Amino acid sequence: MAPENTGTPEPKIAATSAEKPGRIIKVSGPVVEADGMRGTKMYDVARVGKDNLIGEVIEIMEDTATIQVYEDTTGIAPGEEVHPTGAPLSVELGPGLIGQIYDGIQRPLPRIMEEAGDFIHRGVSVSSLDYEKQWKFTPNAELTIGNDVQEGDVLGTVQESPVVLHKIMVPPEVGGKLEFVAPVGEYTLKDVVAKVQTETGTKELTMVQKWGVRTARPVVKKFDPILPLITGQRVIDTFFPITKGGTAAIPGGFGTGKTVTQHQLAKWCDADIIVYVGCGERGNEMTDVLREFPKLLDPRTGEELMKRTVLVANTSNMPVAAREASVYTGITIAEYYRDMGFDVALMADSTSRWAEAMREISGRLEEMPGEEGYPAYLASRLASFYERGGYAQVLGSEERKGAISVIGAVSPPGGDFSEPVAQNTLRIVKVFWALDSDLADQRHFPSINWLKSYSLYLDHVKPYWHENVAKDWFQLRQQAMKLLQKEEELKEIVKLVGPDALPPGDQAILEGSKMIREDFLRQHAFHKIDTYCPMEKQYQMLRIMLEFYNHTVKAVKAGIDIEKVRAMGCIEAISRMAVVDNSGFEPVFDKIEKEMSEEFKILEGS
Amino acid sequence: MTSKNIEYSSVQEIVGPLMIVKDVKDVTYGEVVRIRDPAGKERLGQVLEARSNIAVIQVFEGTKGLNTKSTFVRFLGETMKFPVSEEILGRVFNGTGKPIDGGPEIIPKERRDINGAPINPSAREYPRDFIETGVSTIDMMNTLVRGQKLPIFSAAGLPHNKLAAQIARQAKVKGEGESFAVVFCGMGITSEEANFFIEDFRRTGALERAVLFLNLADDPTIERLIIPRMALTAAEYLAFDLDMHILVILTDMTNYCEALREIAAAREEVPGRRGYPGYMYTDLSQLYERAGRLLSKSGTITQIPILTMPDDDITHPIPDLTGYITEGQIVLSRDLHREAISPPIDVLPCLSRLMKQGIGEGSTREDHDDVSNQVYAAYAEGKELRDLIKVIGEEALSERDRKYLHFADEFESRFVTQGSDEERTIEDSLTLAWELLSGLPKAELKRIDKEYIDKYYPKKEE
């Protein structure tokens, strides 16, 4: 596929008259068949019927093409025309993406609302970016006219939002002698800002690139991700960390907390750019983000969270084919910002709805169904989607690195993880946050099950924690994990003999693990302080809790009744550490620690 | 568009609820057809697949009595419509949108496509107005807000209708006397069930402000696929054209899903889980997502779908896919029902996702969220201990654990239990919750802010 770069403002995907129209011979839901389509390429966009609905060619048999249509096909009749456009489904990439909310094929929802009102009607033609708006372009001072530029080289910058300095880059597969670069000034997306003499002639470049969503944007090379993506969620950062450029899956039955967790990450993680894809989920959840993010400030920059966020929303009741496309639209936008050297985090809620969209289309094509009706290519589609994440050296003669972390929600039927989407995802991702309905029922949130979840990035992020927080971080984390595991074994015994029959050492374990579970792992997303917990605070909380445990072990060894330990005043103080103000928690924690030692001393003295 | 004048007699095949007509011209996908059966009676259908010369039609009133010889089909060139006007208030309609209360035909202001269109997420306003239902387990623990879709997961023989009627009767928004109406949609319910609701609406004077859509158990099953769409079209009109607050009750969604399965089977589609079609999630979302609030309008649509879980199984595709779309669920439990706890709401699997924005200072009370969380945690712990003592006996429990056990009992017998005419304000419910919580050691109330403990913990003679 040849990515092209045209500066012409155009309504989203225009029909070109270059190719002869075909004719519809069958309409069945989102799938339309047309004949007279010889010469059309797979995955090319076609405009369908008299309303010019947007569709994509997904199967070709001699003269007949099967097209999945991104809009409602009601009222379409056999005999109507189909116009191939000769180009694949693409997104427009340039200033103006940030803060926007798009549907699955990158049509801005606020613009659709202006055109069509509160409800989405089909056939609305709006452009993805605003071609009238002026942006201040500052050319790259390092450039010399007459020198060669190559793909990925920075031509200039635009301050897209207070926190995003947007790099205008030479598009992939373009290179040659720089003939012209525009001086500092206000330009629209229609204006030419650079000219490059390529082998095929002079190429005029605007601030917009187009890229086919189903093809990954190229990078120079990929590395193992080594930096943690800091989320401020204790169970994630301390127990099951994800990295910048890492991949994670968050499966769970309905109501277990997938969306809240993804929202928490979108709000608080330390990525530069957030791409949030609402794929086949609720309308109100997108509205929630849309209304709430502008009110929240990024703790690191002090700017509105919306100033680093792009939303893609194709809710459950919107056309199913566009749902299938939405994750590709999202990841392509993420790649574009990665190419500028940013750390991007992409959340896809929910990848199961994406897989179901594939299944539905596949069913209409009467393809051979695989497991549970999913098409046989489910696994490879999932893999190549997550593969587009990663930590990479991006294109460009100046060395730049960028990352995309991909976090996918999975919604298994009946909450049973043994189904194809969850299983195939687990084979790919490196972090698994297993949500647990029992925990959710008890309102233990995040309901991430500490025994079933894992992160394969622990070793990667260890150096970061040790250098920036504390040398014994890993050791504490392991000790806490061991306690939790031991608790599970002991619980089985308790079921048979009751808690009092356990030896004192085991009772101490139960006390310690309970504290870690309830006061460390549990975290209230909607509490003004607890919603975000800095790394240093996470570490100190865990350290103090383990110190409590060590004291308890000593105390019971010395023959002190566990009931006396349970009655200690410091337990309540420890349980409220999470809600101590994030700035200035240290003196409060010091006091708690001191009082704890005192209390144990008194206990042991008696 | 197809010509309305051509009547085709070329029915080729009839399978289940489907009919295949050949040699047709210019048929559009989704359009309505009028079918004249051999007895000369008319029924309606819809095009499910349009080919150059063949149309696959789903027959709403069922294919019983149709043949390939003397059945005639006319394509109407438009999708299914429902006539809207304020006159629909107080009226009763059947599964094809005809009045069945003996009253006059509706003179429509407009005829609207029953399939509706998706609300643009940018046009939505986030629901946040607390609806007081007077039921403690809902108001305090699973708060309903205006514009929410909150289903009742029930099972055969459980009193879901009683609960739904109680909610419809008592629901109010604090300090507001805005216009409120109920849209009731019965799918495959018995006439006894239908009468229960009608009587209840009549008794409370709600009937003039209600629109009823009834497809009874002996009515054609296929109509169950269109009747909720008509009901929701009516609701959208009342809410977004007439600025009313609408409560939609859809019952029983299980019958709706069965009808969906029937169509899929007749089309020989590759079945999804347990024979239900793979697109059932999308199909259901096209009903449930029609609840909500818009920025530009003052009216709202709140939905209470009711479904009966086959085999009491919450992982069955019907409750499962519903739960994945709705904004929480109220779950009734057979165990509680057996123990004569009424309403038998099992709070643990219940959820209201929109609760957080609808409660707290300014709408309910500052301590609401904390108290709810604490009650949840304490009840969960108490119930776990119940399982434990079955093996080891109550004597083996510590003093502290016994208090939790007691809490769980009290919670069920005093907090969950409530008369079907008993209306509790949110303050009543919170006060009752504090009273129960005061049976636990104060230091255990870790989920409640200290400030609220100081303020609301019952002062007892110690």
Ligand SMILES: Nc1ncnc2c1ncn2[C@@H]1O[C@H](COP(=O)(O)OP(=O)(O)OP(=O)(O)O)[C@@H](O)[C@H]1O
């Ligand atoms: N970290 C948290 N803190 C507090 N409450 C939470 C947290 N996570 C989840 N919840 C509660 O659980 C409810 C359900 O969470 P959420 O909507 O994220 O579930 P989900 O897994 O996305 O469900 P579905 O698959 O149906 O979309 C939330 O509305 C909220 O009440």
Ligand SMILES: [Mg+2]
């Ligand atoms: Mg969710």
